Amino acid sequence: MELKDTYKHKGMRKSLVRKLREKGISNERVLDAIGKVPRHWFFDEIFVEHAYQDKAFPIAEGQTISQPYTVAFQTDLLEAKPGKRILEIGTGSGYQACVLVENGVDLVTIEYKEKLSKLAQKMLKFMGYSPRFIIGDGSLGYDKFAPYDGIIVTAGAPTVPKALIDQLKPGGHLVIPVGNRTTQKMLRLTKQLDGRITKEEYSNFSFVPLLGDEGWKK
Ligand code: SAM
Numbered sequence: 715m716e717l718k719d720t721y722k723h724k725g726m727r728k729s730l731v732r733k734l735r736e737k738g739i740s741n742e743r744v745l746d747a748i749g750k751v752p753r754h755w756f757f758d759e760i761f762v763e764h765a766y767q768d769k770a771f772p773i774a775e776g777q778t779i780s781q782p783y784t785v786a787f788q789t790d791l792l793e794a795k796p797g798k799r800i801l802e803i804g805t806g807s808g809y810q811a812c813v814l815v816e817n818g819v820d821l822v823t824i825e826y827k828e829k830l831s832k833l834a835q836k837m838l839k840f841m842g843y844s845p846r847f848i849i850g851d852g853s854l855g856y857d858k859f860a861p862y863d864g865i866i867v868t869a870g871a872p873t874v875p876k877a878l879i880d881q882l883k884p885g886g887h888l889v890i891p892v893g894n895r896t897t898q899k900m901l902r903l904t905k906q907l908d909g910r911i912t913k914e915e916y917s918n919f920s921f922v923p924l925l926g927d928e929g930w931k932k
Contacts, residue, residue, distance in 0.1 A: 717840070719752045726766035727753070733768055734786050741790040747816035748786055753779075755837065756807040770920075775827045777922055779807040780868055784919055786813075791889045791902045791916070792864045794819050799859065801881070802845075803852030804868035804924070808834030811845055814866075821845035822859045824852040826925055853926035855881040862886060870898040870921035875928035879903065879911060891921050895930065 731749045739745060754765035756779050761771050770781045780788075789810075794800060796818025802811055805825035811834065814821050823845050825831040831849045838845065848856055853875050855865070860881035867878070867890040878888050882905045891898035900916040923930040 717752075717755050719755075723752060723754060723766075730766045730768065730782055734783060737768075737783055739783070739786045739790065741786070743817050744786050744789045744794075744813070747789070747813045748782060750816055751809065751812040752841075753782070753809060755841075756809045773807045773830070774833065775830050777806055777827070777830060779809050780921075785810050787900070787916075788866050788868070788889050789813055789817060791900070792866050792887055794864065798863035799861075801852075801856055801859070801862045801865045802868065803855075803865065803878075805831055805834050805847065806868060808838050810866075810868055811838065812841065812843055815843045815845055819864075822848065822856055822862075824848040824850055824856050826851060851926035851929075853877075853924055853928035857881065864889070867891065867924060868921065869924035869929070870895065870919075871924040871929055873928075874901070874903065877928065879905065884909065891919050893918075895923050896920060 727749050731745050754762050757765045768782050770778045773779050794817040798819045800819040800821050802823040805823040811823045828849050835847050855877040861883040863883055863886050865878050865888045870891045884905050884907045886905050888903040891900050897918050900919055902914045904912050
């Protein structure tokens with residue numbers, strides 16, 4: 715498929731940004747990033763006309779590209795800012811990774827499924843983004859580049875993996891959906907400067923399961 719980004723696509727992105735504002739997203743850096751990244755490039759041809767709906771859609775390997783509202787909500791909670799080192803767990807299509815890089819962060823993104831990571835690597839290289847891509851079990855975090863200013867988990871976890879708390883810097887946030895296999899509450903855990911962990915709870919979301927040692931067992 716030839717990758718074009720026409721005035722029509724740009725117009726659809728503007729409407730999407732307007733919709734996200736109406737739904738309560740007010741972080742201008744996050745909205746600018748959503749307005750910039752061509753989401754339709756991450757879609758299979760059969761779904762491409764739906765790329766600017768505020769919905770999650772299927773990608774390869776039975777996984778999903780997250781809903782734009784969810785991407786914006788998590789990125790805002792994370793306080794993604796230029797210069798911050800962020801770990802994303804669940805590269806998936808690579809769309810959320812682009813939004814994070816557009817927010818100026820130094821990104822490490824880890825994906826369990828090799829095929830998805832390879833597809834995302836190819837696309838992001840074409841788009842001129844260069845986060846560090848890791849293939850592996852993100853339920854254990856990724857110690858090599860820790861500690862992180864923020865960790866974002868884009869799959870639903872049964873519990874909060876301890877390794878993710880350990881790999882956070884003091885002052886850092888862990889944004890993670892936790893619940894059962896179909897519905898999760900979005901949590902933001904913050905490692906305070908004195909080491910205490912505080913928790914804020916947001917509304918329900920629906921993610922594919924976080925697999926792995928500290929996730930769901932298949
Ligand atoms: N951020 C993605 C995007 O923008 O397209 C959406 C990710 S999708 C909702 C969740 C992803 O998490 C899937 O690609 C899945 O393979 C991945 N995943 C599940 N368990 C994982 C684990 N333990 N480590 C890393 N990735 C995992």
